[in-house]
Amino acid sequence: MSSSTSLTEPTPGGHALELRDVTVRFGSTLAVDAVTTTIPAGAIVGLLGRNGAGKSTLLRTLAAHRRPSDGTVRVAGEDPYEHERLMADLCLVRHDGDFNLDVSVADSIAIAAALRPHWDGATLDRLMERFRLQSNRTKVGALSLGQRAALAVSIGIATRSPVTMFDEPHLGLDAPSRYAFYDELLATYIAMPRTIIVSTHLIDEVASLLEHVLIIDRGALLVHEPADELRTRGLELTGPSAAVDEITGGMAVLSSRTLGPTTSAVVFGEDHGDLQDRAAAAGVEVGPIPLQDLFVAMTSQESVR
Amino acid sequence: MSAGAAFDDRTAIYRQIADRLRDDIARSVLSDDAQVMSTNQYAAFHRINPATVAKAFQELVDDGLLYKRRGVGMFVTPGSGERLRDERRSRFVLDVLGPVLDEAERLAIPVDDILAVIRARSTTAKGRP
Numbered sequence: 001m002s003s004s005t006s007l008t009e010p011t012p013g014g015h016a017l018e019l020r021d022v023t024v025r026f027g028s029t030l031a032v033d034a035v036t037t038t039i040p041a042g043a044i045v046g047l048l049g050r051n052g053a054g055k056s057t058l059l060r061t062l063a064a065h066r067r068p069s070d071g072t073v074r075v076a077g078e079d080p081y082e083h084e085r086l087m088a089d090l091c092l093v094r095h096d097g098d099f100n101l102d103v104s105v106a107d108s109i110a111i112a113a114a115l116r117p118h119w120d121g122a123t124l125d126r127l128m129e130r131f132r133l134q135s136n137r138t139k140v141g142a143l144s145l146g147q148r149a150a151l152a153v154s155i156g157i158a159t160r161s162p163v164t165m166f167d168e169p170h171l172g173l174d175a176p177s178r179y180a181f182y183d184e185l186l187a188t189y190i191a192m193p194r195t196i197i198v199s200t201h202l203i204d205e206v207a208s209l210l211e212h213v214l215i216i217d218r219g220a221l222l223v224h225e226p227a228d229e230l231r232t233r234g235l236e237l238t239g240p241s242a243a244v245d246e247i248t249g250g251m252a253v254l255s256s257r258t259l260g261p262t263t264s265a266v267v268f269g270e271d272h273g274d275l276q277d278r279a280a281a282a283g284v285e286v287g288p289i290p291l292q293d294l295f296v297a298m299t300s301q302e303s304v305r
Numbered sequence: 306m307s308a309g310a311a312f313d314d315r316t317a318i319y320r321q322i323a324d325r326l327r328d329d330i331a332r333s334v335l336s337d338d339a340q341v342m343s344t345n346q347y348a349a350f351h352r353i354n355p356a357t358v359a360k361a362f363q364e365l366v367d368d369g370l371l372y373k374r375r376g377v378g379m380f381v382t383p384g385s386g387e388r389l390r391d392e393r394r395s396r397f398v399l400d401v402l403g404p405v406l407d408e409a410e411r412l413a414i415p416v417d418d419i420l421a422v423i424r425a426r427s428t429t430a431k432g433r434p
Contacts, residue, residue, distance in 0.1 A: 190345045204314065231314060231318070288316055290315050
């Protein structure tokens with residue numbers, strides 16, 4: 001076996017992405033702040049962050065639409081920026097689709113098909129039918145925003161790109177369309193595993209699809225963990241204030257509310273076995289919290305900007 | 306909510322899947338040598354990441370409750386249902402009855418009242434056709 005992989009062959013498993021100190025500045029604004037992490041090939045990854053956290057800028061950098069101000073991005077071990085073959089393997093779908101509005105739906109699809117080496121026309125046809133779209137001479141600019149969003153995700157899925165990224169795909173899609181999107185994304189992923197990144201702040205809807213979760217806030221990476229591990233890391237402790245304070249001493253307290261003599265604190269950490277016993281002895285209740293609440297607790301601190 | 310919403314987002318999903326499979330085996334919904342869904346079928350049906358599902362299935366294989374037939378799929382190891390029921394019987398007093406009796410004590414419900422309820426229920430159960 002040769003160790004060199006052809007970028008134009010279907011690549012079950014997709015490409016890995018390595019980020020080292022990736023930083024993006026716009027003037028004096030730090031949009032992405034020294035992000036270092038590795039996204040394994042073939043994983044479905046959720047990129048979670050509040051509005052303005054830097055999700056879109058980070059995705060545009062990974063898609064080689066722009067160069068980081070500092071740091072390096074490696075896709076399958078190579079710098080993707082202005083790397084023609086590698087860029088054909090990187091697909092970033094933004095919710096408005098980045099379409100030329102004067103081009104017809106049929107031609108927009110034909111352009112994507114011509115540019116994308118792993119294009120799957122049968123999948124595109126199925127998605128168009130599911131989203132009640134027609135490939136015809138209608139200009140994309142004449143479509144509703146919802147139709148345009150559905151066309152964008154349909155094309156994104158049909159590219160079967162080794163790295164496929166969706167930036168806030170929920171924008172513009174109504175609930176039935178979103179679930180159609182999640183179903184089709186998973187079905188095509190099972191048929192041909194590839195690296196998929198979905199940015200969102202609607203965690204409940206996508207959480208079960210994710211293998212890894214990245215949380216960014218103010219441009220910085222707060223968390224990169226397997227989704228199932230992250231689910232076990234958020235705990236809420238409720239009880240007499242002094243007892244809660246004592247038990248949570250030394251733990252990472254993300255948020256805390258006090259009402260009269262009772263305090264409820266959300267902590268990020270692990271239950272080292274004795275936590276439940278210590279809490280029970282002190283009259284403190286311990287319960288797990290959902291991923292969405294953990295995300296809110298981690299990213300809700302007042303902005304210092 | 307997604308089909309994945311059948312699983313909650315507070316504990317590891319692979320653990321919830323493994324628990325469900327154990328329940329199905331203990332209740333003989335999945336009997337000896339029955340084939341279980343493939344990880345991909347399970348993932349697509351419940352809208353869950355296939356790697357998460359695979360981890361759950363692997364846990365049951367490691368535990369001896371499922372066995373693999375290469376190229377065919379996964380099946381329930383004979384005797385698994387009985388084994389799980391045995392394990393649950395041995396934990397019944399501690400896990401199930403314990404909390405009930407603790408609560409009864411807190412509420413000062415006399416033991417005789419509880420016994421009466423249990424006897425009445427078991428008579429009804431015996432009387433069932």
